[in-house]
Amino acid sequence: MKNTIILICSLFLFSCSSDDIKKPTQVKTIVISGDNTLNGTPKQLTVVIQPNDAVNKEVTWSVSDPAIAAITETGLLTGIKNGTVKVTATAKDGSGVTAEKTYTVSGITEPTIFVESVSIPAATITNGQPLQLTVQVAPANATNKTLTWSTSSQAMATISQEGLLTPKLNGTVVVTATTTDGSGKSTQIEITVSGVTAVYNTAVRSESILIWQRSNGGWGKAVADLNLYNTEQTAQQKATALASKNNTDTTIDNGHVVTELRWLLADYKTTNNPNYLLAAEKAIDWLFLAQYANGGWPQYYPDKSGYRHQITYNDGAIANVMNVMWDIIKGKNNLELVNPKYKDKAVTSFNKGIDIILQTQITYKGKKTVWCAQHDEVTLKPALARAYELPTFSGSESVGIVRVLMLVEQPSADVKQAVKDAVEWFNGAKLFDIATKKITDSSQPSGQDVIVVASPGSVLWARFYDLENNLPLFCGRDGIPKKTLAEIENERRVGYSWYGNWPNGLIGSEYSNWKAKHGL
Known part of the structure; x- marks a missing residue:
């Protein structure tokens, strides 16, 4: 029997085509934005890159x-x-694509003297009070000594553009000072903060969430019902x-991590x-740490035992994470409150996620379709999870995946086709x-049952x-696929959403x- 189950699962695993597994989308064009003039004030250059779903949009200047x-x-040009100078932007993704633009430099009456070094003297806060940081810039006659200031966590401390550090919590915070003269010089200092006695308002929900947060930043399923x-x-x-703080069973399954951070x-x-x-x-x-290099997320991280290592769309796991990344990018749904440094990382993470979605879309009889609830992170093929979750087309999870694709504001031809094929x-x-229909049935172990009944005019999906064969599939804990719901055990009939x-x-x-928005 065990060999039969393995054979059946293997047939499902390899029945979809591998012909269309694509390489990550590369840059095709780069355009340097703005005009081509430059005066005595440094100019921040930006680029427009196509296609929009290129995985790596970074450039070398x-x-x-x-x-x-x-x-x-x-890209800060000084x-x-x-005179005139040609600026080149080269894609970092190995595509070899470049863009060039010639700038006319005028209005400079004296030679520019760049900052050569910048340092912040060691400092600590022991009284919990704001501290004015000082900075040493060399040479003393540098043309532009203006700096921008930032902290590693605005929750720990904030800093003004004059260098006034205001602590909020005891602990350590990294302060960065960066030149604005185009020299690219910067310095960092780690400051230990103590003496903060501020008492903050609390919420029962978030206090409970803090208690259960693991040391690595995620949550396990110890609180299975999030409403608890x-x-x-x-x-x-x-x-x-407290005893489980260092456990590694942190997961994006069943809404975890995403729900907790949004509530926080x-x-x-x-x-x-x-x-x-x-x-x-x-x-x-x-979430950033857990993402695979190819753009997918495992169900658990760092514990990848069993099927936990697979790219997991099940129960909206990856779709939930992608929506968080999107909200960071757009600065909405309270994600505008987090450190601005996350925006660039979220852009990269989201684009990689879109790419893996395109790569894992299943091909059936030469045509793209939808997705499995989980895919192998190496082969990208549909994969087996729990015994009753075989490699299949998913009529449920695929909906959230398509909605993520539809978020892309300038969808490439590949994204448009993926949405069209899925629909x-x-x-x-x-x-x-x-x-x-759920019914009471005392003859069943659970005392109830779920049956399929005639309902003229109704439309459902499995x-x-x-x-x-692209036909509805049902499976119990024995791992053997069945054609009808009635064929699997009562516990699975009533304990899982099959339709x-x-x-x-x-x-x-x-x-x-969506079609109207994109002129389709």
């Missing part, structure tokens, strides 16, 4: 004549003397949470308690004139469709509006 102008790694965070934790729960930010907005912001940012750091699959996978109307809104007005 260079100038043709360093005697005329200098440019930093981030004139040194009057709304209850003050008992002494025993607090002790259990919502409570931070109403209480101004920096502990909540700090915890939310630790969770975001965990066509949803339309072709409709199940007509049936419904599910949770799973087999990869060989639903998940794609209804997506394939209706949402898709129509």
Whole structure:
């Protein structure tokens, strides 16, 4: 029997085509924005890169004549003397794509003297009070000594552009001072803060969330029902949470991490308690760390035992994370409250996520369709999770994935086609004139049952469709696929969502509006 199960699962695993697994999308064009003039004030250059879903949009900057102008790694162009200079932006993704623009430098009456070094004398805060930081810039006759200041965590401390550091929590914070003259010089200092006695407002929900947050920034499933965070934790729960702080079972399954960090930010907005912001940012750091290089996220991190290592769309896991990245990028839904440094990282993370979504879209009979609830992170093939979660087409999880693709503001041809193909699959996978009904049945172990009944005019979708024939598939804990719900054990019939109307809104007005928005 065991060999039979393995054979069946293997057939499902390899029945989808591998012909269309694509390489990561590379840069095709670069355009340097803005006009081509430069006076005595440094100019921040930016680029427009196509396609929009290129995975790596970073560029390397260079100038043709360093005697005329200098440019930093981030594209800050500074004139040194009057003349013309060619600026080149080169894609970092190995595509070899470049863009060039010639700038006319004028209005410089004296030679520019760049900052050669900048340092901040050692400092600590022991009384919890604001501290004015000083900075040493060399040479003393540098043309532009203006600096920009930032902290590693605005939850720990904020800093003004004059260098006044205001602590909020005890601990350590890294302060960075960066030149604005185009020299690209910067310095950092770690400052230990103590003596902060401020008492902040609290919220029961976030206090409970803080108790259960792991040391790595994520959460496990110790609080399985997220609504239980709304209850003050008992002494025993607090002790259990403390003892499990270093556990590695942190997960994005069942809404974890994403839900906790969103609730923390919502409570931070109403209480101004920096502990909540700090915890939310630790969770975001965990999300960045957990992402695979190819753009996917495992169900658990760092524990990748069993099927936990797979790229997991199940129960909206990756879609939830992608929506967090999108909100960081757009500065909305309270994600505007986090450290601005996250925006660039979120852009990269989101673009990589879009790319892996495109790569894992399943091909069936030469045509793209939808996605499996989980994919192998190496082969990208549909993969087995729990015994009753076989490699299949997902009629549920694929809905959230398509909605993520539809977020892309300037979708490439590949993104547009992926959405179109998925919607066509949803339309072709409709199940007509049936419904599910939960009934009381004392003969069953659970005392109830779920049955399929006739329902003229109804439209449903199955949770799973087999990869060989694209037909509804049902499976119990024995791991053997069945054709009907009635064939699996009662515990799985009543304990899992096998039918639903998940794609209804997506394939209706949402898709129509999306097509109209993009002129399709």
